[in-house]
Amino acid sequence: MATPTLEKADEAGAPEPGFADSPYITVTFRIRRFNPEVSEEASWQDFQLEIDPKERVLDALHKIKWELDGSLTFRRSCAHGICGSDAMRINGRNRLACKTLIKDINPEKPITVEAIKGLTVMKDLVVDMEPFFQAYRDVMPFLITTGNEPTRERRQSAEDRERFDDTTKCILCAACTSSCPVFWNDGQYFGPAAIVNAHRFIFDSRDEGGEQRLEILNDKDGVWRCRTTFNCSEACPRGIEVTKAIQEVKRALITRRF
Amino acid sequence: MKIHKYDTVIVGAGGAGMRAAIEATKRSRTAVLTKLYPTRSHTGAAQGGMAAALANVEEDNWEWHTFDTVKGGDYLVDQDAAEILAKEAIDSVLDLEKMGLPFNRTPDGTIDQRRFGGHSRNHGEAPVRRSCYAADRTGHMILQTLYQNCVKEGVEFFNEFYVLDQLITEVDGVKKSAGVVAYELATGEIHVFQAKAVIYASGGCGKFFKVTSNAHTLTGDGQAAVYRRGLPLEDMEFFQFHPTGIWRMGILLTEGARGEGGILRNKDGERFMEKYAPVMKDLASRDVVSRSIYTEIREGRGCGPEGDHVYLDLTHLPPEQLDAKLPDITEFARTYLGIEPYTDPIPIQPTAHYAMGGIPTNVEGEVLSDNTTVVPGLYAAGEVACVSVHGANRLGTNSLLDINVFGRRAGIAAAEYSATADFVELPEDPAKLVEEQVERLRNATGSERVTEIRKELQETMDANVMVFRTEQTIKTAVEKIGELRERYLNVSIQDKGKRFNTDLLEAIELGNLLDLAEVMAVSALARKESRGGHYREDYPNRDDVNFMRHTMAYREVGDDGTESIRLDYKPVVQTRYQPMERKY
Ligand SMILES: Cc1cc2nc3c(=O)[nH]c(=O)nc-3n(C[C@H](O)[C@H](O)[C@H](O)COP(=O)(O)OP(=O)(O)OC[C@H]3O[C@@H](n4cnc5c(N)ncnc54)[C@H](O)[C@@H]3O)c2cc1C
Ligand code: SF4
Ligand code: FES
Numbered sequence: 034m035a036t037p038t039l040e041k042a043d044e045a046g047a048p049e050p051g052f053a054d055s056p057y058i059t060v061t062f063r064i065r066r067f068n069p070e071v072s073e074e075a076s077w078q079d080f081q082l083e084i085d086p087k088e089r090v091l092d093a094l095h096k097i098k099w100e101l102d103g104s105l106t107f108r109r110s111c112a113h114g115i116c117g118s119d120a121m122r123i124n125g126r127n128r129l130a131c132k133t134l135i136k137d138i139n140p141e142k143p144i145t146v147e148a149i150k151g152l153t154v155m156k157d158l159v160v161d162m163e164p165f166f167q168a169y170r171d172v173m174p175f176l177i178t179t180g181n182e183p184t185r186e187r188r189q190s191a192e193d194r195e196r197f198d199d200t201t202k203c204i205l206c207a208a209c210t211s212s213c214p215v216f217w218n219d220g221q222y223f224g225p226a227a228i229v230n231a232h233r234f235i236f237d238s239r240d241e242g243g244e245q246r247l248e249i250l251n252d253k254d255g256v257w258r259c260r261t262t263f264n265c266s267e268a269c270p271r272g273i274e275v276t277k278a279i280q281e282v283k284r285a286l287i288t289r290r291f
Numbered sequence: 292m293k294i295h296k297y298d299t300v301i302v303g304a305g306g307a308g309m310r311a312a313i314e315a316t317k318r319s320r321t322a323v324l325t326k327l328y329p330t331r332s333h334t335g336a337a338q339g340g341m342a343a344a345l346a347n348v349e350e351d352n353w354e355w356h357t358f359d360t361v362k363g364g365d366y367l368v369d370q371d372a373a374e375i376l377a378k379e380a381i382d383s384v385l386d387l388e389k390m391g392l393p394f395n396r397t398p399d400g401t402i403d404q405r406r407f408g409g410h411s412r413n414h415g416e417a418p419v420r421r422s423c424y425a426a427d428r429t430g431h432m433i434l435q436t437l438y439q440n441c442v443k444e445g446v447e448f449f450n451e452f453y454v455l456d457q458l459i460t461e462v463d464g465v466k467k468s469a470g471v472v473a474y475e476l477a478t479g480e481i482h483v484f485q486a487k488a489v490i491y492a493s494g495g496c497g498k499f500f501k502v503t504s505n506a507h508t509l510t511g512d513g514q515a516a517v518y519r520r521g522l523p524l525e526d527m528e529f530f531q532f533h534p535t536g537i538w539r540m541g542i543l544l545t546e547g548a549r550g551e552g553g554i555l556r557n558k559d560g561e562r563f564m565e566k567y568a569p570v571m572k573d574l575a576s577r578d579v580v581s582r583s584i585y586t587e588i589r590e591g592r593g594c595g596p597e598g599d600h601v602y603l604d605l606t607h608l609p610p611e612q613l614d615a616k617l618p619d620i621t622e623f624a625r626t627y628l629g630i631e632p633y634t635d636p637i638p639i640q641p642t643a644h645y646a647m648g649g650i651p652t653n654v655e656g657e658v659l660s661d662n663t664t665v666v667p668g669l670y671a672a673g674e675v676a677c678v679s680v681h682g683a684n685r686l687g688t689n690s691l692l693d694i695n696v697f698g699r700r701a702g703i704a705a706a707e708y709s710a711t712a713d714f715v716e717l718p719e720d721p722a723k724l725v726e727e728q729v730e731r732l733r734n735a736t737g738s739e740r741v742t743e744i745r746k747e748l749q750e751t752m753d754a755n756v757m758v759f760r761t762e763q764t765i766k767t768a769v770e771k772i773g774e775l776r777e778r779y780l781n782v783s784i785q786d787k788g789k790r791f792n793t794d795l796l797e798a799i800e801l802g803n804l805l806d807l808a809e810v811m812a813v814s815a816l817a818r819k820e821s822r823g824g825h826y827r828e829d830y831p832n833r834d835d836v837n838f839m840r841h842t843m844a845y846r847e848v849g850d851d852g853t854e855s856i857r858l859d860y861k862p863v864v865q866t867r868y869q870p871m872e873r874k875y
Binding site: 089 | 330336431432540
């Protein structure tokens with residue numbers, strides 16, 4: 034089995050413009066482990082790695098899984114912040130492991146990694162995503178139109194297109210929803226991600242389902258539960274202004290203009 | 292073991308799988324099995340755009356698009372299929388718009404279009420604006436829009452189900468598809484899906500390379516499943532190496548960066564593409580640019596202490612332009628390299644990007660068991676398939692198109708077939724192969740590790756069958772892969788559990804990669820010419836007399852159980868375009 038220290042030689046790259054010459058460092062990863070096949074109790078486990086701090090937290094997790102403990106379990110696919118698989122709580126904040134470089138999160142101290150909160154943990158860093166996707170599906174996240182379909186494309190001005198640009202960036206990673214204290218206390222709340230995706234359609238000039246979606250979000254588990262803590266905006270790896278989108282939906286509910 | 296029965300089963304929920312699902316669900320009882328949640332599929336990583344001759348911004352027509360596709364593919368393209376691709380492109384973009392896709396718009400509100408490598412007006416006269424796009428996240432928008440419409444249509448998904456085997460039953464001497472076997476990640480349970488029609492839409496296999504733009508999960512499971520059941524794989528030697536991947540990481544920086552004016556430079560700051568492609572320069576076709584970069588590196592003009600990369604220079608472009616047109620990729624440079632693209636050049640190297648080859652199909656998406664015979668009930672579409680619309684080299688923006696056009700066609704064809712066909716009887720003990728495979732790995736005690744074998748595989752592929760190939764390097768790869776396949780038999784895993792056992796699945800995925808890498812190398816060894824993405828230094832010219840034909844690779848098992856690969860060839864379908872020299 035290759036040890037992390039052996040890897041060093043072939044991966045130690047050259048200093049590049051924009052980097053200080055950074056040697057390998059020893060980092061402790063403190064990971065919240067849970068596997069009901071083994072124990073009903075979750076516990077912390079420390080792993081020490083020799084690693085280039087310019088690498089991603091995802092690279093560190095892979096190193097642990099591939100070289101130290103094959104049972105460490107997490108989701109991942111694209112490895113560059115596009116697929117939304119690997120939202121987790123890293124040093125107490127929700128982030129994508131593949132978009133977080135070790136050097137940016139104070140590697141002198143142990144780095145804690147745990148599953149996102151508010152969704153049931155299935156094993157280690159894997160949570161049950163079903164309630165999250167159910168909330169998304171509940172807001173009717175698809176274009177609703179009436180009348181005859183046009184022969185060519187529907188026209189939309191560049192300004193109208195810009196109106197909902199921000200909320201089209203969502204990758205459904207759940208970083209926002211699982212950082213929301215309201216959602217932690219009450220899993221019935223739709224949560225920020227579902228509202229972001231409702232926003233994406235409510236403010237699309239081609240869509241005619243705005244009223245229906247607003248009614249859904251007017252529910253007791255809807256937008257009014259939001260207490261504007263901004264956790265969601267801070268957590269969003271796509272830089273979406275989540276709180277602003279929620280505010281816009283609230284305003285639309287009051288004015289019925291969108 | 293659980294048994295399920297559906298009219299149509301779709302394997303994969305990327306662009307091709309979901310486009311098929313939207314059609315199939317309307318017409319038949321359909322299940323989509325996918326190893327990832329649908330929105331995690333790698334279609335979401337596509338940046339640049341989707342080609343269609345809408346002629347929204349300048350004169351264009353589908354015939355020109357057909358020509359560009361055939362020429363781009365170095366004449367290995369089946370021209371009847373390319374014609375369908377280009378013709379149906381227009382409706383397929385309009386369909387997506389009607390489904391809600393937020394394309395960028397022109398000042399008069401129609402879908403905006405931009406330039407992309409290899410797409411031209413009037414047979415190569417000048418570049419044409421044919422790519423329909425949504426900023427530099429077109430694939431993301433396609434994936435989201437298709438998932439949204441699957442929600443609307445009530446498509447039934449089985450998420451985190453890994454299809455590991457294809458079931459085939461012989462009925463009156465005809466091989467028919469009977470269904471698939473899947474492994475459920477959450478529980479470790481094995482499921483048999485009996486289906487009248489099965490559509491493979493399980494994507495590419497780029498993970499056998501080290502430096503690649505492909506996701507960790509692109510391990511060619513679909514190709515491997517049918518190949519292991521004796522069905523052929525077509526043109527596997529053709530793999531596209533995209534010129535601009537982030538150095539060592541392989542993360543893609545879209546061709547659009549050069550479209551916006553980005554320049555490639557060597558360690559002396561020289562704009563070296565002027566030497567290799569005086570007219571198109573940095574925007575020459577992908578295979579040409581990738582070879583030029585490696586020539587610079589080999590001749591000692593690469594950058595960095597190890598001289599193993601070159602620079603993509605965007606520093607002369609106004610920051611506003613970068614912010615507006617290339618927001619995602621400039622952020623990649625900042626996040627992963629700590630580089631500010633406004634002021635610093637970005638280190639890049641070619642990255643393994645796209646499998647042109649795959650499961651052979653006809654234009655209805657029906658899978659072939661030889662050059663002409665259809666396997667009733669079996670379909671494939673998207674990167675897993677080879678229609679072949681991409682031939683020896685795919686044009687940028689033609690894959691997002693492919694998954695929509697042929698995903699839709701396969702969805703309709705499969706559902707229409709299952710509306711009239713009967714279920715085929717399942718083979719005896721249908722889950723046997725998968726059960727044995729899983730049990731063997733769970734109980735294995737061998738000393739070999741998945742990570743070590745995978746690393747050696749990726750290293751040998753990068754070193755020997757990447758941008759430049761020779762008989763010698765390919766033979767080295769074939770030998771090494773053989774050795775790794777032997778060692779793989781002795782592999783063991785640490786996680787012996789049933790619940791979310793990704794350790795086990797990575798081992799199975801590695802087995803698939805090894806099978807496909809061998810097919811690729813053996814196919815490449817036999818093709819003694821250079822064409823598109825397959826470049827042989829020992830045979831630098833295209834040889835239309837001997838090699839204007841598709842490779843068909845079959846797995847053979849001898850009486851003593853030894854495996855080998857048999858190669859056969861299939862003629863290219865030519866309609867109106869005669870092969871010409873390919874110059875840009
Ligand atoms: C970074 C990048 C940028 C690109 N940019 C462009 C572009 O601008 N324009 C363009 O035209 N093309 C582009 N391409 C190519 C194009 O995006 C892909 O070829 C295309 O999206 C593939 O789609 P697909 O549906 O075939 O496969 P994918 O989207 O990869 O989906 C595969 C699906 O199969 C499932 N699956 C896999 N194995 C199994 C299994 N064993 N069991 C069950 N399910 C399984 C997965 O869960 C997934 O849902 C790009 C590619 C990359 C990597
Ligand atoms: S809004 Fe941002 S944080 Fe929330 S799911 Fe979408 S991408 Fe993730
Ligand atoms: S692995 Fe895809 S977002 Fe991190």
